[in-house]
Amino acid sequence: MHTRPRLVTSIPFWVLVAGSLAAIIGGLAIVLNGINAMEEVLNDPNATVVQVYVGQSWVVVGAAVLGAGAVGIVAVLALAAATALTRRADISVESIDWDSDDETAVEPVATAPSAAPLAVEDADIETPSTTPAPPQAAAARHDEPRLDAGDDATRR
Template sequence: MTNRLARSVPFWVLVLASLASIGFGLWIVLSKIAAMSSTLADGSATYEQVYVNPVWIGFGGVFVGAGIVGLLLVLTLAALRSALPTPVTEAAVVEETVIVEAAPVTDEAPVFEDADVETSATDAAPPAAAAEAAAQAEAEPESEAPEKR
């Protein structure tokens, strides 16, 4: 598995911003020190070079310090990321699908039975009730059946 920190955009922005801050700060500090030391050595220093350049050198030092803090944060993030265990990914489980053919669909509405509901003689009996009535008729003795005259 690749390291996620190496692909992180904010991580690389922090690295680049820290390096740019160090570079900009060093450029300010070194250019102002070079100008100040050359003019002080030959005796042609002006008010700006004597009193303002040290302020610029301090300003550049702040940029260098901020860049160093940024690089220390980058190193800390990298050390913490390497100390954390990498999450273990499980292999994808592929389940077999068994296709069972369904019973054909009929256009008839389903019939629901309710034991508490009585039906009249003109209503059609539900299939289970008709089967139960037929079973009871077969179980009754024929002698009790009314005779036709």
């Protein structure tokens, strides 16, 4: 019987948890490091403009990574709640007794009557004659329908 794995034993669930926690920790480290660097540079009278503005950029990057980790944790909590609220269907599986001689298998019911086999006869093979057809045979076939070749010269 194949069932869904429980959330506790689901590898993708734990990868999401670990990745989200790593993103939160990494984002916090980047943000705190950037804020400390900005404080030092802003208090230094000899700091350049590049040193001041690079710290702000790193804080923004760290905040984005921190936010991605927070979204991952929210997804983990929503997945855990959805799994806890859904019930598994109770499935009963009948075991097969291979040692039993009782054949209880249901025979398939034919929906259409079976057709009788086709009778195949030897084909008559005619060889084309090399003699031209007599003129009265052509005259007798003058009323037969013909394919239109599209050429008006043959009609005259």
